[in-house]
Amino acid sequence: MAIKSIDDVRDVVYRKPPKYLPLSSNDLIQYHPSPLTWDDQLFYFLLPDRFSDGSETLDKLYNSSYNGVAIDTVQHAQAWRDAGKNWVHGNLQGLRSKLGYLKELGITTLWIGPIFKQVKWSDTYHGYGIQNFFEVDPRFGTKDDLKALIEAAHSREYQMYVVLDIILNHxxxxxEYKYHNPDYTGETFDVKGFYAAQNNASLRLGPVDDSHYPDGAVWPKELQNADCFTRKGRIKSGGWDKKPEYWDGDFYALKDIVLGPDEPYAFNAPSALRTLCEVYKYWIAETDIDGYRIDTVKHMGDGPARYFCSVIHEYAQLLGKDKFLLIGEVASDEADGDKKAYITVERTGLDAALGIGNVQAKLWNLPSGNVNPEEYFNLFRNALYLDKGSHKWLGEKLVTMIDDHDQIWRGKEIGKARFCSVSGNNKLVAAALMLNLCTLGIPCIYYGTEQAFDGSGFDGDEGFADRYIREAMFGGNFGAFRSKGVHFFDQDKDVYQAVREVAKIRKREIALRRGRQYLREISGDGMHFGLTRKMDDKSRIKGIVAWSRVFANVEVLCAINTDPDDGHEAWINVDKEVHPRDTTMRYLTQSPGGNVTVDPKGDRSAVYLKLGAGQFAILK
Structure with a gap:
């Protein structure tokens, strides 16, 4: 049955919650329970259009000889670039066929980019331009495909949780505006009308006849009201951190929805927000999803975000999902953007924020040797500026990742690209991912990083060039490394194997998931210890960076070599109360392997490590 209004889903959303049904009832619905804690999980984020179409075969597996074949002529290069602007036809069935690949990698939670129905005539392959909030976009598949994917992920074979990317802000x-695409000025602009299926604004901005379903106007019909949209034009280039412009303005052509005032207390939810709450209750009840990643929370305001979090958390608990996860994207270019993200988590009831912006920049640049390691570790250290005394607080409240689909912190000046776009970083990406998996936060891998995707292809005339960091994992006409027609699901890839090894160790060692975190001092001579630091602003650290995770008097020592070309060795300070003299620590990683002896060095305990170029190690 086509779902056109909130009334059409009430029987699903408001059926008796299973917690309050007799155990003998034939109507009992067993929903998938939440994990004990989300910081035990390893996330994997993908855009379904760019991940898999299900047609990958062994004879079409990528090798380096395919590099650049799609851009061997000017015409071919333009065709490859143009392909990246549009849908390349990855789908939900293809994603389901790759659960084994993800399980073997060590992934425990899938974060799937938006799968809801997009405007039919647009190129919003990324999923953030929803026209029907109650349907799966047919280019991704069907609602049954989504339910089958989630059921398979939950199965004993794969044992994964699934988080859906959702949008409330727009x-x-x-x-169409009466005067085409106005910029934000603070005034409310006249609207010509809703678009019909034929991409003409011939429908009045109000309730439309059901004959225009599914491609005309917006659905559910409760959103077909002028008061559901701010109608204030698009945010200008200098307005992304200006209030109230970034609350009320449109994201380019994406239309801003009225969600209510920023004030989180004494809040009265407007009609559009109440409608969207019912929509996202429905998807929990219908698909058994385990969490949501909420797009553009900063642009919603704390009041609407707090209301939504309260409604969804309470509803999920009725279904037995006591720790239904709500992650907020709280992006900011401001210097204190990270602090504002954490404060937003506290004020709104979000479970976690995405570690983008400054956190991501430091996580990227530390293994590259471009920042002092303490700059990254101090982002977590006791959370002093938040008046939080525990390392654990940030461990549960932050999702960290090196690459992602936006790379907001890089911006126009640098150009968007992946970690491996930088010279030498392809030799350091395994160490970078190990840093991501073994430091505080909920770690997340962006699809393709485990295959060392470089995201290159930036054209200075095309501004941000998001498409280049959204390569097609299955190849098609927009494959990574400027290729086409070959896929990248290579389980023998050295980076894939490195992540697999670290993920297994992390799963065994609770200290790597829940422990406190300490940056360790190192020494070249065993006498003079200090933190690894750059010589000056222009230099690059090439050497060993080490840290410990400590949990219940158990210390796990982690180290990376930030030099992509040469090996290094050093004494590493460890906890002398946990490790008295002449005890040993053993390598949990296969290489270098063996044991090392804990030696007294003055008033310290230390171990001596040798790491090859770009190598990492974990010891216990």
Missing amino acids: SGDVF
């Missing part, structure tokens, strides 16, 4: 490009 819809797709569903109406």
Whole structure:
């Protein structure tokens, strides 16, 4: 049955919660329970259009001879670039076929980019331009495909949780202004009308006849009201951190929805927000999803975010999902953007924020040797500026990742690209991912990083060039490394194997998931210890960076070599109360392997490590 209004899903959303049904009832619905804690999980984020179409075969597996074949002529290069602007036809069935690949990698939670129905005539392959909030976009598949994917992920064979990317702040490009694409000025602009299926604004901005379903206007019909949209034009280039412009303005052509005032207390939810709460209750009840990643929380305001989090958490608990996860994207270019993200988590009831911006920049640059390691570790250290006394607080409240689909912190000046776009970083990506998996936070891998995707292809005339960091994992006409027609699901890839090894160790060692975190001092001579630091602003650290995770008097020591070309060795300070003299620590990683002796060095305990170029190690 086509779902056109909130009334059409009430029987699903408001059926008796299983917690309150007799155990003998034939109507009992067993929903998938939440994990004990989300910081035990390893996330994997993908855009379904760019991940898999299910047609990958062994004879089409990528090798380096395919590099650049799609851009061997000017015409081919332009065709490859143009392909990246549009849908390349990855789908939900393809994603389901790759659960084994992800399970073997060590992934325990899938974060799937938006799968809801987009404006039919637009190129919003990324999923953030929704026209029908109650349907799966047919280019991704069907609602049954989504349910089958989640059921398979939950199965004993794969044992994964699934988090869906959702949007409340805006819809797709569903109406046309009377005067085309105005910029934000603070005034409310006249609207010509909703777009019909033929991409003409011939429908009035109000309730439309059901005959325009599914491709005309916006659905559910409760959103077909002028008061559901701010109608204030698009955010200008200098307005992304200006209030109230970034609350009320449109994301380019995506139309801003009225969610209510920023004030989180004494909040009265407007009609559009109440409608979207019912929509996202429905998807929990219908698909058994385990969490949501909420797009553009900063642009929603704390009041609407707090209301939504309260409603969804309470509803999920009725279904037995006591720790239903709500992750907020709280992006900011401001210097104190990270602090604002954490404060937003506290004020709104979000479970976690994405560690983008400054956190991501430091996580990227530490293994590259471009920042002092303490700059990254101090982002977590006791959370002093938040008046939080525990390392554990940030461990549960932050999702960290090196690459992602936006790379907001790099911006126009640097150009968007992946970690491996930088010279030498392809030799350091395994160490970078090990840092991501073995430091505080909920670690997340962006699809393709485990295959060392470089995200290159930036064209200075095309601004941000998001498409280049959204390569097609299955190849098609927009494959990574400027290729086409070959896929990248290579389980023998050295980076894939490195992640697999670290993920297994992390799963065994609770200290790597929940322990406190300490940056360790090192020494070249065993006498003079200090933190690894750059010589000056222009230099690059090439050497060993080490840290410990400590949990219940158990210390796990982690180290990386930030030099992509040469090996290094050093004494590493360890906890002398946990490790008295002449005890040993053993390598949990296969290489270098063996044991090392804990030696007294003055008033310290220390171990001597030798790491090859770009190598990492974990010891216990």
